[in-house]
Amino acid sequence: MLRKFLRWARRLIFALGLLGLLGLFLPRLVTGFFAASRLFTVDSVPSERAAIVFGAGLRRDGSPTTVLRDRVETAAELYFKGKVEKLLLSGDNRFVEYNEPEAMRQLALSLGIPDRDIVLDYAGRRTYDTCYRAKAIFGLDRAILVTQGFHLPRALFLCSSLGIRAVGVEADNFYYFKRSRLIWNARELLATFGAVMDVHFYRPLPVLGDPEPIFAGK
Numbered sequence: 001m002l003r004k005f006l007r008w009a010r011r012l013i014f015a016l017g018l019l020g021l022l023g024l025f026l027p028r029l030v031t032g033f034f035a036a037s038r039l040f041t042v043d044s045v046p047s048e049r050a051a052i053v054f055g056a057g058l059r060r061d062g063s064p065t066t067v068l069r070d071r072v073e074t075a076a077e078l079y080f081k082g083k084v085e086k087l088l089l090s091g092d093n094r095f096v097e098y099n100e101p102e103a104m105r106q107l108a109l110s111l112g113i114p115d116r117d118i119v120l121d122y123a124g125r126r127t128y129d130t131c132y133r134a135k136a137i138f139g140l141d142r143a144i145l146v147t148q149g150f151h152l153p154r155a156l157f158l159c160s161s162l163g164i165r166a167v168g169v170e171a172d173n174f175y176y177f178k179r180s181r182l183i184w185n186a187r188e189l190l191a192t193f194g195a196v197m198d199v200h201f202y203r204p205l206p207v208l209g210d211p212e213p214i215f216a217g218k
Contacts, residue, residue, distance in 0.1 A: 027192045035153040038167045042077045051075050051084040051144040055091025055100040074171035075146045076111040090124030129206035131159040139213035150184045154192045161199045
């Protein structure tokens, strides 16, 4: 009797483990298929009025990480090739000493982007928040998303689910070590599962405020 119970328990645990893995991998697979036809290069992407650039952390000295630098530099390429008119730089600024959007702005300025064509979102604490605020606060209903390839499927899924018709350009100018890529993709399994839950179940409200349309009156 005990052996039968243990055998049944092992099978149950195995089955639950498989279901858990499926629950993690399925959203990643679905968003990957969703994104496949929406990915472009800087040269091939259709022109839009704005690009959304997602934050990716700062170094201890307050400068952009390599990942974030890649994103801003790619967005600058889009701008100078006439693909976009404005850059929406979105990041975290919950603390005085941590200001992602301003660090992104300083980098964009150093690359030659005019300040008048840079818009800062100080409450882009996560991808969901950035996409939500791009529509609700900055009035965007179409945009080019600029981030790394591992992140684009989730970003495209979120923006599209929240009312923005989006395409993506991969910001993969720098060679990243395999270990880093593995870690990022593993994190995306959990993050993508969370994104699906946010869109279809939780629908959290990010920090909001008065509307600040980027293209007001146009």
